[in-house]
Amino acid sequence: MFGDLKYPKGFTAFDYVNPEAPVGGQINMTAPSWTYNQNPQTFNTFNSFILKGDAPPRMERCFDSLMVRAFDEPDAVYGLVAESALVSDDGNFVTFKIRPEARFHDGSILNAEDVAFSLNTLKEKGHPYISQSIQEMVSATAPDEHTVTVAFSGNHSRQLPLLIATLPIFSKDYYTRYNFEASTLTPPLSSGPYTVGRYEIGRYIEYRKVEDYWANDLPVNKGHYNFEIIRFDFFRERQATFEAFKKGTLTFHEEFSSKTWATEYNFPAFTEGRVIKREFAIGLPSGAQGWFLNTRRDKFSDPRVREALGYAFDFEWSNAALFYDQYIRTQSYFENSEMKAVGLPSDAELALLAPYRDDLPEAVFGEAITQPVSNGSGQDRTLLREASLLLREAGYFRRGEQLIGPDGNQLVMEFLSSSPTFERIVLPYVKNLSLLGIEASFRVVDPAQFQKRVNDFDFDIVGHRFSLTPTLGSTIQNLWTSEAAETFGSYNLSGIRLPAVDDLVEKAINASSRQEMVTAARALDRVLRAGYYWVPQWFKASHTVALWDMFGIPTDMPAYDFPVETTWWVDTEKAARIGK
Structure with missing residues (x-):
C-alpha cells in the first residue's frame, strides 16, 4: 500500500521459509485462531464463506487466491493464480492475468470466469465480514479466459484491491450445480494446497496435502x-484439550491459560524433554480483547453506565x-502498535x-482514556464508589x-460464553x-448456539478478541461503523453508531501515506475509548506455545504472522x- 515491495521480480522464495524443508508427516492441534463462520469447538458445514452454519477452521487452506501475503511486510501481496496485476492510473481498475496452468483438484481449468464469479458471489452472498x-x-x-478486470467505485480504500486479491476462488461450474448459500457437509471442489481428508463431525478434521x-x-x-496432514481436533473443555496434548494426541498447543502455563507443565513428557515450551514475539497489533457491551439494549445506552x-x-x-502477572492491561483498540493513542x-x-x-x-x-488502576485487593472501595x-x-x-x-427495574446483565474457562x-x-x-x-451455551x-446480537456482554493488521483496510468497517451495527453477523458487537467513527474509519482506510493512516487511527482510538463500549481485558506481546519436540522451525519467523x-x-x- 505504501512504498516499494521488498521482493524483486524473479525472487525464488520468501526470506522467512526454508525452501529445502522436507514434505511429510503430520501436525495435530486445536485452532488458535479462526475467521468467518468458523468455530473452534465444533463444525456442521464445510461452507466457510457464508454466515450460516459452523465451519471448521482453515477451510480457506483448500482454496487458492489471485495473490498471497508476504508476512515480513505489513501488507504486500504477490502473485499466485495471477501472474500479473495492472493497476489503472486512476486506481479504479485492476486487471489480473491468470496463469494458464491453474487447476482445480478435479483437473478442470481455473480460469477468469471462475475468478469473476467468485468475487461477484462473495459480494452478493458471502459472509458479512x-x-x-x-x-x-x-x-x-x-473479457477472455485468462483476464479478469475488477472495477472499483473511486471511493474505495487503497487496501481494497489487495483484499480482493486474497479472497478465495471457487469453481463456477461447481456452483451452478450446488447452492453457494447452502450449509453442507459435502467437501466443495477447490484448488488450494490442501483438501478435506478424513473427518468426524464435531470431533476432528484432517486437511490432506x-x-x-x-x-x-x-x-x-x-x-x-x-505437512502431509494438518489435523484439528475439537474439544468443549480447555482441560480436555490440555490432557490430549499431554498424551501426545495433540503435538502443538498454543497456551492461552496463564495458570496452566505457570503451574501445569510438570507432566512426564515435559520433564523428560520430549515436550518443550517456546515464546515467539508478536509484531502485529495485539488485538482488541475485552468484554463488549451491547448498546442496542437500553441498559447499556448511557456511557456513564458503561464507564x-x-x-x-x-x-x-x-x-x-x-x-501469575503474565499480562498487561489493554487500553487501546490498537494495542502493541504505533496506532495506539x-x-x-x-x-x-x-x-x-x-x-x-459538539457531538463528542x-x-x-x-489525555487518551486509560482504565482505572486498583489497589489490587479485588474489591477496591474507591473505584466502586466512583x-x-x-x-x-x-x-x-x-x-x-x-x-x-430509570425504568424502575433492577439492572440485570448476563455474560455469554461458549466455554467455562x-x-x-x-x-x-x-x-x-x-x-x-x-x-x-455467567452463562455458558453450546458453541453453535453461542x-x-x-x-x-442476542447478548448483553460477550468476550471477544479482534486481531488487526498493521495496515488498516476495508475490514475495519465491519468492526465499528454504523452500517455494520445493523448487519447481522458483523463484528460491531457493541453496536457503535457514530458519524465521527464512520468518518475516521474512512479516513484511516483511505489514507495516502502511512503517517496519515496512523494519525486517523489514533483519533479513532480516542473516540472509541471515550465511548466506553467495552471493558478492556489484557494482552501479552508473544505467542506462548508448547510442542512435542519433533518440528523443524524456520530461523526467521516473520513479523506479521505466526505461520x-x-x-x-x-x-x-x-x-x-522422542518416539513420534
Whole structure:
C-alpha cells in the first residue's frame, strides 16, 4: 500500500521459509485462531464463506487466491493464480492475468470466469465480514479466459484491491450445480494446497496435502505446506484439550491459560524433554480483547453506565491472583502498535476531530482514556464508589441490595460464553457488580448456539478478541461503523453508531501515506475509548506455545504472522528421538 515491495521480480522464495524443508508427516492441534463462520469447538458445514452454519477452521487452506501475503511486510501481496496485476492510473481498475496452468483438484481449468464469479458471489452472498468489506468493488468481469478486470467505485480504500486479491476462488461450474448459500457437509471442489481428508463431525478434521498441487513450485509457495496432514481436533473443555496434548494426541498447543502455563507443565513428557515450551514475539497489533457491551439494549445506552462497569473489574487483582502477572492491561483498540493513542492529541489528530467537537465527549480532546488502576485487593472501595457516583448520575438508585434504573427495574446483565474457562475470571467481577446492586450472571451455551446468538446480537456482554493488521483496510468497517451495527453477523458487537467513527474509519482506510493512516487511527482510538463500549481485558506481546519436540522451525519467523501450519515441518530425526 505504501512504498516499494521488498521482493524483486524473479525472487525464488520468501526470506522467512526454508525452501529445502522436507514434505511429510503430520501436525495435530486445536485452532488458535479462526475467521468467518468458523468455530473452534465444533463444525456442521464445510461452507466457510457464508454466515450460516459452523465451519471448521482453515477451510480457506483448500482454496487458492489471485495473490498471497508476504508476512515480513505489513501488507504486500504477490502473485499466485495471477501472474500479473495492472493497476489503472486512476486506481479504479485492476486487471489480473491468470496463469494458464491453474487447476482445480478435479483437473478442470481455473480460469477468469471462475475468478469473476467468485468475487461477484462473495459480494452478493458471502459472509458479512467479506461482503461488507468489498462493497466498493463495482464489478468483476472476464473479457477472455485468462483476464479478469475488477472495477472499483473511486471511493474505495487503497487496501481494497489487495483484499480482493486474497479472497478465495471457487469453481463456477461447481456452483451452478450446488447452492453457494447452502450449509453442507459435502467437501466443495477447490484448488488450494490442501483438501478435506478424513473427518468426524464435531470431533476432528484432517486437511490432506494435494500431491499434484499445480502451484507447488511457484516462489510464493516454496518452503510452504510441508505437512502431509494438518489435523484439528475439537474439544468443549480447555482441560480436555490440555490432557490430549499431554498424551501426545495433540503435538502443538498454543497456551492461552496463564495458570496452566505457570503451574501445569510438570507432566512426564515435559520433564523428560520430549515436550518443550517456546515464546515467539508478536509484531502485529495485539488485538482488541475485552468484554463488549451491547448498546442496542437500553441498559447499556448511557456511557456513564458503561464507564461504571469498567470500575468494577479489578485487573490488578486478577493479574496477580489468576494470571501469575503474565499480562498487561489493554487500553487501546490498537494495542502493541504505533496506532495506539497516547497522551494529548496531536495537532493533526485535533484537525480530524474538530468537525465533531459538539457531538463528542470532551474527554476525546484530552489525555487518551486509560482504565482505572486498583489497589489490587479485588474489591477496591474507591473505584466502586466512583462507579456508584456514575450510576447515580445516570439515574440509578439503591433499593436495599438492588440497583434500580430509570425504568424502575433492577439492572440485570448476563455474560455469554461458549466455554467455562472464563468462569474463574468473570465470577470475581460478578461479585463486585453485586456490591453495586447489579445482578450479573455467567452463562455458558453450546458453541453453535453461542455463535448464533452473537451473529444475531442476542447478548448483553460477550468476550471477544479482534486481531488487526498493521495496515488498516476495508475490514475495519465491519468492526465499528454504523452500517455494520445493523448487519447481522458483523463484528460491531457493541453496536457503535457514530458519524465521527464512520468518518475516521474512512479516513484511516483511505489514507495516502502511512503517517496519515496512523494519525486517523489514533483519533479513532480516542473516540472509541471515550465511548466506553467495552471493558478492556489484557494482552501479552508473544505467542506462548508448547510442542512435542519433533518440528523443524524456520530461523526467521516473520513479523506479521505466526505461520506454524504453513512453514514448519516434521524433523524425522527429532520425531524418532522422542518416539513420534
